[in-house]
Amino acid sequence: MGDSKKLTAGGNWLWEDSRMMLPEHKLAQNEHQRELRRRERKHIDEAEWADIAMAFSASLQLHKLITIRMFDPFEETRIEGVVERVDQFGGRFMVDGEWFPFHDIEGAVLADMEDN
């Protein structure tokens, strides 16, 4: 217990260094904390879909830079680039050579619109 970090203001070392936790219990705690941060899929209404479609179309046809917000259960993810292809039948689109599913889209805005 001779470690100066134990005296750091606002630290938690006294407890982190002295606790007795089974590795399996720590894993369960971590998994639980992760689950607490799980996000719900955002509902997108018709007006929002129209905005997204317009931004996609401008990016695809005019090669404009676009920022697309994608659903992830645990973190905020964005794709930035130019929409290169749209596969309506397969329900996917391509940015910088990589395919992404339409159903994970939560929003999209053209880079020049984002600046305004």
Added chain:
Amino acid sequence: MPGKSRTIFLVDCQSFYASVEKALNPELEGKPVAVAGDPERRSGIILAACPLAKAKGVTTAERLGEALSKCRDLVIIKPSMQRYIDYSMRISEIYESYSDLVEAYSIDEQFIDVTGSLHLYGGDPEALARMIQLHVKEAIGVHTRFGISDSKVLAKQACDNFAKKNESGIYVLERERLADSLWRLPVNKMFMVGSRMTAHFERMGIRTIGDLAQTPLAQLKQRMRQRFGKNSDVQAEVCWRIANGIDDSPVKPGTHMGEKSVGHMMTLPRDYGTRDELKVIVLELCELVARRCRSIGKMGRTLSVGCQGADFDRPTGFSRQMTLPYPSHVTNDLYYNAMSLFDRHWDGLPVRRVGISVTGFQTDDQYQLVMDDNRERLGALEAAMDRLKDKYGDAVIMRAVSKTAAGQAQDRAMKIGGHYK
């Protein structure tokens, strides 16, 4: 004073393993019950005893035979560790319905910071503690004890020294009244003070927690320096702060996410005396450590290896660490380096306990490539094995050496903390 306005609970579950077993099996009502390890593997000790068993003299950590000689009708139950973890998690969820600041300190102790939510329940900490106590009893069947104060270190000491001993199981330790409560207790009742430290304090004329708290810090440091050398200043201040209840550490729900080290230790069922046998254990431990590192997305740079002989009273063996050539979470990288440490430091005497740990973490999403890098190819193979083990259990795939007489992986796959799942 830091944390002056906080309201912190340290909640402890009474005789947790035994209480869970009694809650699950109504036939055990009114009978003395103890949960005890497996006698065949030298772990035949009492892990938990219910209050009825304790009333007959059964104590935690005593040998099964001794317990039975005191209480002939003692019902012995083998531990089910996964069940206890599941129950502990269910209890965490109950606490989280009262505050989002809940931190597990052990399988049966958790901190709750109710500062922000107390007003929703009438503003009386004791009344809220009673409400949570009843909630846990009704939902889980386990009796809980509450230490309440304005810091974690006082809440912990309130629980250990007072709440566990009074009828209600709830005790508020007020900072203003420490002189009439905590400070009257002998110094061995203080958090983090064991028998050796007690002996040192007593030789220094410090008999109660109050004696320690009221010794000026500079004087305490000086006296401890005389006894332990000049590096004891931090230890002196930690002890002095605990005695005075000075602790501004937060109740940190995600505290287990930021692990600073990953380690596994194995107590062997018999003495292992040959390098060939011990190699198997080192490999199995490296597999476990590497897998845990991968599960938290970390690679370690510092590897520690420790071995202990059979006679814990006359210690033999070694504990050494080394810096790895590159950060890794691949079993083979850990294994080859662990064996080089082992070969350099093992004295050839029989070994009963082996431990491997890794520290010095960096995230595994970006790393510098080096020549002879195992991480890409073997890392992908081990990630595939991890997925299989996650889905079908640890015994679904293992190295052939684990099937030899020395191997413990198969047995360990059925256990948690050395006891059956």
